[in-house]
Amino acid sequence: xxxxxxxxxxxxxxxxxxxxxxxxxxxxxxxxxxxxxxxxxxxxxxxxxxxxxxxxxxxxxxxxxxxxxxxxxxxxxxxxxxxxxxxxxxxxxxxxxxxxxxxxxxxxxxxxxxxxxxxxxxxxxxxxxxxxxxxxxxxxxxxxxxxxxxxxxxxxxxxxxxxxxxxxxxxxxxxxxxxxxxxxxxxxxxxxxxxxxxxxxxxxxxxxxxxxxxxxxxxxxxxxxxxxxxxxxxxxxxxxxxxxxxxxxxxxxxxxxxxxxxxxxxxxxxxxxxxxxxxxxxxxxxxxx
Amino acid sequence: xxxxxxxxxxxxxxxxxxxxxxxxxxxxxxxxxxxxxxxxxxxxxxxxxxxxxxxxxxxxxxxxxxxxxxxxxxxxxxxxxxxxxxxxxxxxxxxxxxxxxxxxxxxxxxxxxxxxxxxxxxxxxxxxxxxxxxxxxxxxxxxxxxxxxxxxxxxxxxxxxxxxxxxxxxxxxxxxxxxxxxxxxxxxxxxxxxxxxxxxxxxxxxxxxxxxxxxxxxxxxxxxxxxxxxxxxxxxxxxxxxxxxxxxxxxxxxxxxxxxxxxxxxxxxxxxxxxxxxxxxxxxxxxxxxxxxxxxxxxxxxxxxxxxxxxxxxxxxxxxxxxxxxxxx
Numbered sequence: 001x002x003x004x005x006x007x008x009x010x011x012x013x014x015x016x017x018x019x020x021x022x023x024x025x026x027x028x029x030x031x032x033x034x035x036x037x038x039x040x041x042x043x044x045x046x047x048x049x050x051x052x053x054x055x056x057x058x059x060x061x062x063x064x065x066x067x068x069x070x071x072x073x074x075x076x077x078x079x080x081x082x083x084x085x086x087x088x089x090x091x092x093x094x095x096x097x098x099x100x101x102x103x104x105x106x107x108x109x110x111x112x113x114x115x116x117x118x119x120x121x122x123x124x125x126x127x128x129x130x131x132x133x134x135x136x137x138x139x140x141x142x143x144x145x146x147x148x149x150x151x152x153x154x155x156x157x158x159x160x161x162x163x164x165x166x167x168x169x170x171x172x173x174x175x176x177x178x179x180x181x182x183x184x185x186x187x188x189x190x191x192x193x194x195x196x197x198x199x200x201x202x203x204x205x206x207x208x209x210x211x212x213x214x215x216x217x218x219x220x221x222x223x224x225x226x227x228x229x230x231x232x233x234x235x236x237x238x239x240x241x242x243x244x245x246x247x248x249x250x251x252x253x254x255x256x257x258x259x260x261x262x263x264x265x266x267x268x269x270x271x272x273x274x275x276x277x278x279x280x281x282x283x284x285x286x287x288x289x
Numbered sequence: 290x291x292x293x294x295x296x297x298x299x300x301x302x303x304x305x306x307x308x309x310x311x312x313x314x315x316x317x318x319x320x321x322x323x324x325x326x327x328x329x330x331x332x333x334x335x336x337x338x339x340x341x342x343x344x345x346x347x348x349x350x351x352x353x354x355x356x357x358x359x360x361x362x363x364x365x366x367x368x369x370x371x372x373x374x375x376x377x378x379x380x381x382x383x384x385x386x387x388x389x390x391x392x393x394x395x396x397x398x399x400x401x402x403x404x405x406x407x408x409x410x411x412x413x414x415x416x417x418x419x420x421x422x423x424x425x426x427x428x429x430x431x432x433x434x435x436x437x438x439x440x441x442x443x444x445x446x447x448x449x450x451x452x453x454x455x456x457x458x459x460x461x462x463x464x465x466x467x468x469x470x471x472x473x474x475x476x477x478x479x480x481x482x483x484x485x486x487x488x489x490x491x492x493x494x495x496x497x498x499x500x501x502x503x504x505x506x507x508x509x510x511x512x513x514x515x516x517x518x519x520x521x522x523x524x525x526x527x528x529x530x531x532x533x534x535x536x537x538x539x540x541x542x543x544x545x546x547x548x549x550x551x552x553x554x555x556x557x558x559x560x561x562x563x564x565x566x567x568x569x570x571x572x573x574x575x576x577x578x579x580x581x582x583x584x585x586x587x588x589x590x591x592x593x594x595x596x597x598x599x600x601x602x603x604x605x606x607x608x609x610x611x612x613x614x615x616x617x618x
Contacts, residue, residue, distance in 0.1 A: 113350075177392040184345055184387070185407060185460065186380030199397045 007203065017279035024275040030268030037081045038088035047075035049082045049235055058251040068253040070243060076257050079235045083258070086236040087265065090151055090220035090229075091213050097155030099205060102162025107193050107201075109163070110170035121167075124160035132157050136219075140228045147236075150229040154219055158212065165208055169201035176200075210276065214269035221262050237262050293360075294500050295321040295344070295468060300357035302339055302348070302524075304570075311570040313339040313352065315524040318597075321468070321500050328515030328532070329504045330547070332567050335521040337504045341470045344502070345385055346374060362467065381411050384461040386471040390453035390478070394445035400456055401425060401441030404463070412464040428459040433489055451482035455489070462493055469501045475510065487513055508551060512536055520544050523568050523578040530604025540606040540614050542583045577608070585610050 018024045037044070046066070053073035061068045067076040109120035127135070136153055143149040170193075173179065179196050187195070223229040224238025232239050237258040244254035297319040304311040314336045321327050331337045342348050344359060346366065359366050361383070366374065387393040394403060404425050408416060416424040422441075429437035432455040445453060454474060461469055471490075475483040491514060494501060503514060511518055511532070518535040520528045520543065528541040539545040546563045565582035568574055574581055580590040589609055597605045608614065 177387055177389055178395045180347070181385070181387050181393045181457070182395075183347055184380060184385035186375050186378075186411065188375070195398075196395050200395070 014276070014279040018275055021275045021278060023271040023278075027268045027271035027275065030264055031272065034084060034088070034265050034268065037084035041081045041085055045075075045078040045081045047078040049074060049078040050233060051075075058247060058254075060251070061253060067257045068251055070240075070251070070254050071247055076240075076253060079240060080237075080257050080261055083235045083237045083240060083261070084265075086147055086224075086230050086234070087217050087220050089147060090154060091216040093151040094154035094158070094216050094219075095209050095212060097152065098157075098159040098162050099209060101155070102159045102164075103166050103198060103205065105159075106163040106166030107170045107197055110167040111174055111189065111193055111197065117167075120163070124163050127157065127160045136223065137228070140223070145228045145231060147230050147234070150220065150223060154216060158216075161212070162205060162208065165204060166201060169204055170197050173197050173200050207276070210269075211273045214266045214273070217262065217265055217269070221258075293320045294323045294325075294362060295319070295502075296360040297340075297344075298358045298360070300340075300343065300359065301355040302336075302343060302352055303355050304349075304352050306351060309571040312524050312573060313570065314343070317357070317524075317526055319519060319526065319529070321502065323467070323500055324494070324498045326494060326501045326503055326514055326516045328511035328518040329502060329521060330506060330508060330511055330518060331521030332506065334567055334570065336524040337506075337521050338472055339524075340521075341385070341472050341502065341504055344468070344470060345379060345383060346371075347379075380407070381464045382466055383468045383470065384464060384466040386454075386457055386461050386469065386474040388473040388476055390450050390457055390474075393457055394448075394453060396445055399442055399444055400448065401443075404429070404441070404456065404460055407460050408463055415463070415465055424463075428463045429456070432456070432459045432462075433485075434459075449482075450478050451486060454478060454482075454486055458486075458489070458493070462497055462499070465497060466499050469499050470504070471501060472504045473506070474503075476505070476507070483510075490514065508536075508547060520547070523573060524570065525578060525607065526605075527579065527608070528604065528606045530600065530602065530606075534600075534602050534604055538602065540600055540604065540611040541608045542585045542610075542614055543579050545614050546582075585613055 051074065053069070055073065056065075056069055057071055057073040059065055059069040059073075065075050065077065067080065070076055070079070105120050105123070109117045135157055139153045139156070140149065143153065174192075174197060176196075179192060182192055182196055220229060220236065221238035221241065224236045225242045226238075227242065230236035230239055232243065240258035241255060241262075244251075244258065247254050297317055300314050300317040301312075302314040304313050317336075317340065319327070319340075329337050329340060339348070339352070342352075343354065344361075344366075348354070354367060361378070366378065369378070394400065401422075405421050408421050408424050408428075412424075425441055426437045429440065434440055434452060434455050440448070440452075445456075448456065457474075474490075475486050478486065487510065490501075493499075494514075503511070505511060515532050517529065517531050519526045520535070520541065522543050528535065528539065528544045530540070534540075535544060536548060539548060543563075546561075549561045550563065552560060563582055568578060568581070574591075576592050577583070577586070577590040577595050580586040583590065585608075587610065593609070595607045595609050597607055598611055599605055600611070
């Protein structure tokens with residue numbers, strides 16, 4: 001059967017299996033809420049997240065402040081909603097950078113071969129050889145902590161994953177007959193990579209990226225907690241955790257709220273990945289639905 | 290005599306793999322006139338496809354041109370700068386029809402987009418001032434694709450094998466090439482479609498006046514389409530003659546044996562085969578490459594490599610005893 005029809009049928013098959021899976025719905029609801037908060041945060045937040053009010057600090061949840069207030073009297077729920085945006089930026093910005101860079105380097109390495117291939121593979125191996133946290137600490141020390149540098153650093157750190165996948169896929173696609181036909185018609189190397197190779201390997205890159213969203217969100221929270229990412233007074237789930245743990249006895253909501261937000265978001269993306277993996281595996285049991 | 294479009298002189302190509310050296314082409318001399326169809330016949334591994342690739346300058350990196358020259362329109366194409374060659378020759382003056390149409394179109398883009406790209410980048414001057422879309426419809430209709438306007442908007446998997454080969458033919462002919470290299474273009478198709486494509490190709494040759502190198506292992510196809518036939522064996526042209534003489538008066542034992550392999554009229558008759566196998570290209574037998582399988586072989590064939598003998602009927606053969614060929618018939 002033709003490869004393209006095969007992929008189309010496979011997508012339909014996977015979709016049919018996914019809609020019979022309860023995990024897919026839970027994931028869908030959580031991811032929808034996450035996107036809603038990230039995109040329309042300023043519109044749906046009940047209060048200004050930066051407005052301090054020392055008279056009502058460390059309040060317990062109430063009707064005006066559904067998740068209570070923090071040590072400066074700022075509304076925790078509003079800060080929580082605003083904090084979805086940096087998480088969104090880091091997860092998708094970082095992935096975007098690593099996909100683009102990984103795709104360019106990986107396809108060039110595989111397509112040209114020879115010494116250029118060795119150099120690029122060596123670069124990937126160097127990045128992968130460091131434990132990620134140490135590499136990130138070093139890079140943050142060089143660039144300085146901020147949201148932008150966090151995006152770039154995480155992008156660079158996980159880029160070799162994509163580079164290697166793209167390289168492996170390119171090695172097989174470049175032997176396809178339509179590539180040699182394109183060569184015989186005088187297509188340039190740039191044209192062959194951008195028109196014939198990348199579009200044919202993009203699907204596998206997307207699957208990998210879907211699996212990385214959750215870990216990117218965790219990285220953002222973790223690094224911001226350590227003070228290496230988003231800087232206060234800007235808000236991020238990691239920043240909120242960091243300021244919350246000092247008041248764990250007086251106002252536990254300050255710590256619990258961002259922790260639950262991180263947990264739910266990661267669970268959402270993990271469930272999506274799980275259900276996708278389950279649907280892609282022909283041996284897994286078909287869920288009743 | 291019109292000047293030759295293509296002249297290949299003493300071409301010798303070696304493939305290197307590990308420490309082994311494979312002699313893919315050995316001292317190949319060929320010439321092609323304008324508008325001529327040259328059939329290139331031979332077993333698998335006899336160097337036919339290497340010949341095509343060397344003219345396109347698309348040899349794999351492990352292949353080396355050891356010696357020899359290829360002249361196209363009087364210019365030595367081995368010496369043209371790669372960028373210039375890619376811009377002015379490959380896919381424009383010299384085009385290529387692949388062996389397997391099923392996998393020769395990019396599955397993720399519409400056929401129209403792929404064809405229009407060729408027109409846009411390779412054949413603009415042929416369609417000056419004309420709408421690219423119209424030009425694409427025109428060429429596809431000419432290739433016998435019904436309802437071309439609608440089909441431009443379809444993906445390759447919606448085309449049958451024969452239809453794909455027609456699309457590839459339109460990609461090859463739209464640039465109005467001087468030379469077309471067809472590498473077993475009908476091998477992957479079934480017999481009725483093959484006949485249609487061959488008929489179409491014959492019409493196109495008349496219309497475009499392109500020269501064609503038609504590479505195949507199917508003698509039947511060659512007998513329909515070729516003006517002259519070159520028979521390859523283990524990297525050498527062992528016989529070159531016009532179509533009539535090749536089939537009716539072969540002067541090389543290998544050609545004769547090949548023709549005897551074609552199924553005869555009598556149904557009960559067993560198919561003839563040539564005994565033995567094509568030799569290992571890294572370890573060729575001494576003397577004439579064909580001598581271990583040849584029924585005319587004598588002592589001299591084992592020790593001496595035969596040069597070409599010009600034949601009275603205009604052809605060439607590489608056999609010491611070509612006058613004896615046909616004796617056993």
